[in-house]
Structure formats: structure tokens, C-alpha cells
Amino acid sequence: MQKKLFVLFIAAFFVQVCSAQQQKDNPGNKKIVFHSFNMMNLLYNTQGLNAGLQSVNGFSFSGTFAGIGAGMDWYGIRSAPVFFDLRQEFKLGRARFFGYGNIGYNISWPGNSVGQPGFSSEYKSEGGIYYDLGFGYLIPFNGKNAMVISGGYSVKEMVEKYGFSPCSFSPGQCPAMQYERYDYRFQRLSLKIGWRF
Secondary structure, three states: OEEEEEEHHHEEEHHHHHHHHHHHOOOOOOOOOEEEEEEEEEEEEEEEEEEEEEEEEEEEEEOEEEEEEEEEEOOOOEEEEEEEEEEEEEEEOOOEEEEEEEEEEEEEEEHHHHHHOOOEEEEEEEEEEEEEEEEEEEOOOOOEEEEEEEEEEEEEEEEEEEEOOOOOOOHHHHOOOOEEEEEEEEEEEEEEEEEEO
């Protein structure tokens, strides 16, 4: 828990520093603009490469963007992260960069409970915390449209539960279902490519 709070503190500090720099560089940029980020996500660690999709929608003011995002994530156990997205744009010469932070909840995909692996009588998967931190690059086109490329570090937590009945042949005389629980923490590198409208 302390590690998660430290990560959130660093992200908030980074956003404040970038925001101050952005306002200094662009004092006249005070317009509220709606943006939609739609991205394909490649997720990698030593166990393999998987894909994901994300859509983030919100508003930008003075280079700071805040919005709500949702996606599909096939890494490890399939899930649907729902999260708050905060990002800050800054310029280095003509180049336009941004830092971002996501935090939310990782919802277990409903179809996960169909498999019932092994000899268990029941199988369940549950979600957990989700967060993603990183940096990106914007390639602007007409108006507010831009191609978006970013790289970061993403974590999602999941739970699997396998239920076993102590006496399958006499269910009326049996005690309650007994479960084996497995907690997972999927840590991966994230590469996102997409479009901002």
C-alpha cells in the first residue's frame, strides 16, 4: 500500500511541475476543449506479448487533460479496466510531449467464469486495482487531431477462485464449498498507438 501511495504522490508531483511549466510557456492557452483518445495497447513482460484496447474521453484546459477511460485487456486474465486519466502536455522546441497517469479498477471479464479449469466444481475470477504511468509524444494534424504514441508501466491485479465440493455424491449433507484462492499482480511494459480527436 505504501508503494502505491508513493507512486501516486510522484505522479501528482510530476503533473503539477509540468502544469506550471505549460502555463509559463503558454499563458494565453485558457480554452476548455473536449478530446477523445482511442488507442491500441501492446503489453509485454518476460512471459509474453498481448494486446489491449482503450478509449479515454475528457476535457483539456491549459495543457492539462482529465478524463475517464475504459478498455479491454487480454494480458494474463482477460479484464476490462475502468480508470481516471490525467495527463499534461509540454513542449520542447516544436515537439509536443505529455506525461500521463491512470488509476482505477480492473473488472473481471464475464466470460472468464465459463472455463472451470481442472477438477474444480466452480471457478470465479475477480478484479482489482489498475494503474498505468508513462510518457508520450503527439504528432498534431488539422485542428485538435493528433497521432498519439506513448510508453509506460502498467499494473493490474486479479484474483482466481477454484471451488471444490468435499462430497460430490451427497450434496445435501456436505459442508459449504471450499475455495482455493490465487492472487495475481500483472506488471507489464505498455506501448500505446492511437489517435486523439
